[in-house]
Amino acid sequence: AQTVTQSQPEMSVQEAETVTLSCTYDTSESDYYLFWYKQPPSRQMILVIRQEAYKQQNATENRFSVNFQKAAKSFSLKISDSQLGDAAMYFCAYRTALWTGANSKLTFGKGITLSVRP
Amino acid sequence: EPEVTQTPSHQVTQMGQEVILRCVPISNHLYFYWYRQILGQKVEFLVSFYNNEISEKSEIFDDQFSVERPDGSNFTLKIRSTKLEDSAMYFCASRPPWGSGGVDGELFFGEGSRLTVL
Secondary structure, eight states: OOEEEOOOSEEEEETTSOEEEOOEEEOSOSSEEEEEEEEOTTSOOEEEEEEETTOOSOOEETTEEEEEETTTTEEEEEEOSOOGGGOEEEEEEEEEOSOOSSOOOOEEOOOEEEEEEO | OOOOEEEOSEEEEOTTOOEEEEEEOOTTOOEEEEEEEOTTSOEEEEEEEETTEEEEEOTTOOTTEEEEOTTSSOEEEEESSOOGGGOEEEEEEEEOOTTSSSSTTOOEEOOOEEEEEO
C-alpha cells in the first residue's frame, strides 16, 4: 500500500519570501501521479499542481513549483513570492497510474498549515 | 465556476443516531468519492462510486456506511448508527471523465461537512 508523509505540521513564511513544503511517499510502483492540494480556511481543497512520475521535468504553475526526486521518493512544493492568500493547509497526495478500475483514489498526507506573515 | 456543494456544513448528533451527509457533485462529472479527516489526522479515503455502484471502498467503510445517488444529482453518505469515532470532517469529491479537459485525475472537493458525535 502507498503512504504519504508530511512530517511538518506547520510552517510560517514572510510575505514575498519563498517557502518549501516537504512531502515524502512510499510506493513500489514506477508510474504514478503526485498532487499538491490547497485548502484555505473554511473553503474546499483545490488543486495546486500535479506531477507525473514518468516525467523528469519538475512541474511549475506560476509561483508554485515542485522538486520531484523519484529515487528519494520526495515531492516538495516551493512557493515563491508568498502572498497572504497563500495561507492555507496544503496536502500532498498520491495516485497510481495503473488502471485499477473506473476510479483510482488519492492517498493523502496529514497536511501542513502554512501561515504568511505580513 | 461549478463547485461541489455539501450539506450540512456542521451536524451534531447523538451516538447511535443515523446521519445523512449530502453532496451535489459538478454536473458533468461521473466519478464520486467520500473522504474523511479526523482532527489532526490524515485525509482518509472512504469510498468511490461510478455508474451507480461502489467501485472501491476502504476498511473504514463498513456495514454502518452506505452511499447512493438517488436522483442523478445528489450523492449521499449515510452512517446508520454513529459512533464517537465517526466524528470528523467528511469531504465529497467528484471528477470528470479522463480526457475531458483540465488536469486528468484532478478531484474537485466540496467544503466538507463536520460531524460531531456526542
